[in-house]
Amino acid sequence: MSKFLPLFDGLSLSKPLASMTAADKNETAKHIWEHESLGGIAENNNPLPRPVVGLLLLTFLTAMAWTFPLYGQRPSAAMYLDYVTLMNSAPVQKVLSDKSMSSADRDKKAMEMIVGELEQKDSKYSFQRIQHPITMNDLRIMAPKIIELNNQHVDLEEYSIIGRDVSLANFEGNYRADGTRIHKQPWWDKGYTTAVCWFLGFCIAVIIAVKRLPPITWQPDHTIAH
Amino acid sequence: MLKYLFAKEKDIPGGSAALFFGFSCLMWFIVGTGLGSFNAAKLAFPDWFTHSYLLQFGHMRQVHVHTVIFGWIVGAFAASAMYIVPALGNTKLWSEKLGVWNCMLWNIGLMLALSTLWGGLTSGREYSDFIWPIDLYIVIFMVTPLFTNIFMTILHRRTQGIYTTNWFFAGSFFMLIVILLIGNAPEFFHLTGLNEAYMTWWFAHNVLGLLITPVAAAITYYIVPKVTGNPLYSHRVGHLHFWSIVVFYSTPAAHHLMSSPLPEWLKSFASVEGVLILVPAIAYVCNILLTMQGRWSMFVENVELKYTITGVLLAIPLNMQGGFQQTRAINWYVHGTGWIVAHAHLALLGFSTFAEAAAIYYGLQTLLRRKLYSLSLANFHFWMLLIGFSLYWVSMTIAGLIQGAAKIYEVPYLDVVIAEHPYMIVRWLGGTLVFLGNIVWLWNMYMTAKHGNKIEKGVLPHQVAYVR
Structure with missing residues (x-):
């Protein structure tokens, strides 16, 4: 599977909170990071500041609350x-x-x-x-x-x-023989479960992507290549 | 340019394609803002130039929009990509010859596209106004060669890593092909009704969300670390920015149609994703501003950073507006008003243009290996652009709020027109300042090419130009 999904190639779950990549792969990444100059530009390995993480969570909660159908959804x-x-x-x-x-x-x-x-x-x-x-x-x-x-x-x-x-204004699923729809979302879920699933899928993919990098406790030494 | 069209690849100096794109986009910017100023004058002074059918607002508005988008913005992206992508891969552009041809075909195509539009040949859909043969020309002769050149340069890089900027360049140029092909489906397949409406706004939204804002951000990811000498604050936050653009920015097209009979679930989903546009925005602004640590004095001293950071700061109100103005409660008020026009200019003339101006200032000096002819003129241009844009943005925002109130309280249309008149004059004034500033800019860059002090090899232009 990993051949087709590079995200899972060499995935290590022994210390998932620190890094999801095997130690030898992390060492290779660190070597490249420190010895390679990308057009004279270097990159650090900092995490998002914690208040900004809080801001992102607040953004998600706001997104869900603000668009909940208490406000403005068209009546049936x-x-x-x-x-x-x-x-x-x-x-x-x-x-x-x-x-x-x-x-x-x-x-x-x-x-x-x-x-x-x-x-x-x-x-x-x-x-x-x-x-x-x-x-x-x-x-x-x-x-x-x-x-x-x-x-x-x-x-x-x-x-x-x-x-x-x-x-x-409802286009979900095909009609049954009796003329009713196969699926009809309730008024309180007009796309909200879809949005939650979409967001969770994004979180899982991005968390895995960034956890494949060397852990945040490591910072590259830019004096080597630059 | 002509002498390089049939020259051998080895005989074309490196950076030629970027230089041609750089100067051509500058000229289109002057044409585009000149048209914008003319159009604004027609709103401010309605009796002006009423005798010519071709010069009516209905003809001219689309020409202004597409001159600025394809002539200036995407042209500046092409110029930037053609010198930044090779630099970040420690290599040369894959094909300078393809780049030079690309630039020529770009300008021919744009002249064709704008002429047909000006002549009244239009699909009639906002933002995807061109007729289908022009759409196909843009895909085949303008965007595909650009993507191919950039993608192949990244593929032939001499580094193992790919810097954040290049993710955005490659991804966005590829997506532009997809957007043009799928977004113009109503034109190709005669779709009508809701399908047409949705695809039209899918196109319009994604031209902004998957091309203009990400590539403008990509430029700032290059300029800020390059000019300050600071490492980018965080590679991993770059991941968050890139992937959240892919996931959240590509989905909310329906938020342009909140008042239409689209399925409620689609509108709600789009609205949630619309607010989540703040995720990439927060990650991006945070990453760039934290990269400036210890170098904030350069924001004042260095002209490229002055443009770049102003653009990044404008991205904050841009995304705050963008995130919330599409929610049902606010959209009800601002939809179809000048507020949206102000917001569009905040994206294109504010955030995006400031980033591109920085890339063109920096790129042309680096490629010409000449010091900027006049720092004073560059500063003058900056203030003309900033003051002109601010006048435009503030006046149109106020005009939009007046229109919103008038819409809800059912104020007679002519009373609204009268109430908005002062703001239309300020709008014209702001746009004209931008136009005049751009003429000064072109002159400054022309003089830089002709008479700018030569820079020795190994020394970057900003290192000799602005250290006092």
Whole structure:
């Protein structure tokens, strides 16, 4: 395997925290490092300062936290199906056609009724609905599209609300014979496990790469070649 | 140049290709910034030059962008690589003749590319604007010969080790071929819709992320240890920088399309990787600034280091912006505004240009073996570039924030145009300072070639030029 993966060629795991290369290979590397001039440039073998390591860890945590879908992730059409149903119900339509109020007041009151009604029900979308409140105007615009999609019996969770459009935004895996997807990520994992695996793979590869160098306790003597 | 095109390899003096690329990129830089100044004037003074179809902003903007990217930036990379790579391998350039041909074909290709673009022949996609025959020309006659020459020089080096700079040169020039071929797929295969949008921004992002910023960094990895005489702070941190560029910088293209109906998982993944761009940035800046230990006085005294370290310092705000402006919360505000224009200029005119200017100053003196004609003019150029860039960056950043607020609060478009007018004038002023400074630079380098004091063999130009 090592022939095809040089990263693992001569890998030694006897003292992995110091070096992952056999002692004789390290001695060869040290000799080259000290006796070879790369166009008059020399290199030291310092580790990253510890505060900078802390900064890198903070960067990773920030990357994961900042982009978590509490902020800005597009809502799915499924979240608003109940809104549309309630909008078309008799009590809400009665409010919406009440000429004694201004149109803004009618919309506000109707939306309060819908939200109040939905709060009484237990729904898997409760949390996301708090994150993505909607105005009556927006609901009117998207309602016909949501109804049309619902009549086609498609999975509304695969559709996102994008501006004034309701667009297909899930492309994971093929369809089963019954028209459902083989795989669909939950709302809280839109690429996050992929990102964590990607990051871990990077860490493992880079740690092995730098641990194949002579240990950080050794610094080259540049007076030899320069 | 012409006399070397058909000369035998042994009759072409070493460094010829680098010299030709060096002077040609300088001239393209003047053309590119001149076009930029003209374009900015059209935004600052909208009634200026409205009579000519060819001189409309819609025609000129792309010409400015590609003159600067392929004429100045990548041209300066070619010049730098052609003298730095052999130096680091204790060898000669693999083929000076190929280098000279490469330079000629580069300039012919660029003239063809810019003429067609100026004439209105365009793919219509930002950054990958050229039509497909031009794309193929760029791959076959411009970038592949460059990569071949650099890669073969590294292969024929007379050292066992390969210095950090050369990892970036070889990797980035190879990736440029891949980026051009895959990124222009919508043009080759008539892709439309989201596929087209994604590939367009995959191209645009990777031209920056896998070519311009890594190669600019590679130059500073050479200039700082070479001029200061200090060893590079850490070979292993160089590994962290290189591999984190490969892993994190190649993946976040979707962060340019956060408002599009791309799959949410792709946008989230791209956004996480987008913030992780800070990993190579932190490793790089840390490595270079720690290499300066004990030599910080040279930041003031030495003109190459003045440019290099200014570029490295500009990489800090560049990456802080780049890491976070693509997250959903901030992208919502700044997307499609002048903020992004300011950020692009921070990358290309700030970090990257300062690094390349250092490489051209250092390289031309070393190759010509002549002392810089005028240090005062070099300092004048530095300040023109820095002040001009700063005016541009600050004014466009403010203009972008105004546009962002206006976008969210649905302010009428014409009110936004009026609010931005002062900043458009400052933008023009900054760009014009850069343009004028570059003319002074070309004059200084021309006079260096003609009348600069000759340097004896074995003495490096910076050793005789700036020690007071």
